[in-house]
Amino acid sequence: MPEKFDVTPENEKNKVLSDNGKDIFARNDSVLDNLSFESEVPLFPASSNEDTSLGFDTLETVEEEKENNKKSEKSPRRVVVKKKVVHDHGVGVRSLAFTIVYVIAVLLLAFLLAYFIITRGNDAFAFVKEDVEVTVEIKNENMSLDELAELLHDAGAIRYPGFFKLYVKLKHDGKFGLKANTYTFSAANNYDVILTNVNPRPPRETISITIPEGFTTDDIIDLFVSRGIGTKEGFTEVINNGEFNYWFLEPLKEETHEERFYRLDGYLYPDTYYFYTNSSERTVIKKLLDNFNKKFAKVYENRCEELGITIDEAIILASIIQCEAKYPVDYEYVSSVLHNRLKDKKNYPKFECDVTLQYYFRHVEGARHAELTAEDLLIDSQYNTRKKAGYTPGPICSPSLTAIKAALYPASTKYTFFISLPDGYNIYATSYAQHELFIGGLLDEKKLEEIKKKYSSHIPGYNGND
Numbered sequence: 454m455p456e457k458f459d460v461t462p463e464n465e466k467n468k469v470l471s472d473n474g475k476d477i478f479a480r481n482d483s484v485l486d487n488l489s490f491e492s493e494v495p496l497f498p499a500s501s502n503e504d505t506s507l508g509f510d511t512l513e514t515v516e517e518e519k520e521n522n523k524k525s526e527k528s529p530r531r532v533v534v535k536k537k538v539v540h541d542h543g544v545g546v547r548s549l550a551f552t553i554v555y556v557i558a559v560l561l562l563a564f565l566l567a568y569f570i571i572t573r574g575n576d577a578f579a580f581v582k583e584d585v586e587v588t589v590e591i592k593n594e595n596m597s598l599d600e601l602a603e604l605l606h607d608a609g610a611i612r613y614p615g616f617f618k619l620y621v622k623l624k625h626d627g628k629f630g631l632k633a634n635t636y637t638f639s640a641a642n643n644y645d646v647i648l649t650n651v652n653p654r655p656p657r658e659t660i661s662i663t664i665p666e667g668f669t670t671d672d673i674i675d676l677f678v679s680r681g682i683g684t685k686e687g688f689t690e691v692i693n694n695g696e697f698n699y700w701f702l703e704p705l706k707e708e709t710h711e712e713r714f715y716r717l718d719g720y721l722y723p724d725t726y727y728f729y730t731n732s733s734e735r736t737v738i739k740k741l742l743d744n745f746n747k748k749f750a751k752v753y754e755n756r757c758e759e760l761g762i763t764i765d766e767a768i769i770l771a772s773i774i775q776c777e778a779k780y781p782v783d784y785e786y787v788s789s790v791l792h793n794r795l796k797d798k799k800n801y802p803k804f805e806c807d808v809t810l811q812y813y814f815r816h817v818e819g820a821r822h823a824e825l826t827a828e829d830l831l832i833d834s835q836y837n838t839r840k841k842a843g844y845t846p847g848p849i850c851s852p853s854l855t856a857i858k859a860a861l862y863p864a865s866t867k868y869t870f871f872i873s874l875p876d877g878y879n880i881y882a883t884s885y886a887q888h889e890l891f892i893g894g895l896l897d898e899k900k901l902e903e904i905k906k907k908y909s910s911h912i913p914g915y916n917g918n919d
Contacts, residue, residue, distance in 0.1 A: 585641070589604060589635070591631050602617045624645075631652050636651055666851070667853075718850075753767070756861045757861070768857065789866040790866075809845050812836055866881070874895075876914075878914035890904070
């Protein structure tokens with residue numbers, strides 16, 4: 454049996470003494486340092502793991518401790534996670550309070566934003582403004598935007614100078630014009646009207662201009678200038694160097710021929726337009742290109758690919774057709790001659806069309822020749838298709854949509870020559886000998902009538918002129 458603890462005398466109750474009667478619970482460090490135990494005294498009985506009298510678990514024996522250590526080495530450690538129960542009553546109250554504050558903040562922000570938009574919008578667009586007469590005196594026509602905004606604010610014409618400046622910068626790129634004078638107008642006007650009031654301009658006149666089919670670029674420029682729109686120099690600059698974002702013009706940036714007179718030859722679509730008399734050259738040209746873009750459908754681009762030609766080459770053919778045929782009935786037949794020659798370049802390397810040379814004279818000399826002479830036919834120019842093979846550097850006029858369609862869908866013929874008859878219709882030949890016969894008929898009226906009857910199938914417009 455293990456030894457039991459001695460019980461201290463009554464007057465020394467609650468004290469436990471060891472050697473020399475020293476208090477083992479003394480708090481004095483020097484005393485504690487001198488404590489010693491001569492013999493091992495088990496604090497708890499070894500016969501039981503639990504002493505109910507003391508209320509504490511007893512220490513495990515050495516053997517049990519080793520056994521437990523072995524078990525713990527074999528089996529994985531188990532981690533016990535203790536769940537902490539938190540009462541969410543306080544959290545719910547705080548969450549509700551935060552939500553209320555958030556909603557109030559959002560509503561307040563929305564209210565302020567709406568107030569800003571309504572007040573500034575009303576000032577700018579004059580939805581509901583007081584009809585009060587204001588007087589503004591412009592002394593300096595070169596005043597800055599800041600000075601103008603302050604002047605209008607002081608006069609009562611606007612309420613928010615800062616927003617006025619922002620509006621002018623966004624809508625007018627910060628640009629405005631002024632004319633020195635004293636102006637009286639209503640404060641109920643919007644910003645644009647106010648700007649107009651301090652820079653009065655005469656009303657713009659609208660005019661109608663019709664560009665005939667077959668007009669050259671020079672003809673078109675002269676037409677607009679004669680109607681008081683733009684200058685020849687201004688149009689030339691825009692046509693040759695202006696930046697326009699159209700898909701059909703992309704190839705021209707790289708493939709423009711050095712002898713091409715105008716970059717946009719053939720693309721200034723002939724039609725009737727309405728312009729302000731003070732329209733800029735760029736505005737005019739862009740409107741003409743817009744029209745071409747609408748007319749030249751995707752199907753025509755696909756057709757060019759089928760024929761193995763570029764869009765520019767298609768417009769060149771269409772421009773020649775437009776000038777060589779007086780009546781639409783001849784368009785697809787002139788087209789067939791051009792395509793047949795392109796297919797047989799060995800025998801027909803040149804178009805041999807006089808209208809291309811006339812375009813050269815129109816641009817270089819300012820007018821076409823009434824009759825082409827033998828000397829004219831020797832002109833060294835890419836537009837002289839009697840001397841130069843292949844396409845001209847560019848279109849020779851602005852063709853109609855009908856001529857463009859004819860260039861893409863020629864008649865199926867074997868014609869390689871044609872000549873214009875006195876009535877304006879063309880007669881077509883399949884050989885040079887036949888062509889010479891038709892030319893001879895032009896010199897003899899009686900013979901010509903015989904030719905027309907015999908070769909009526911070579912004249913698409915014959916029935917309408919018999």
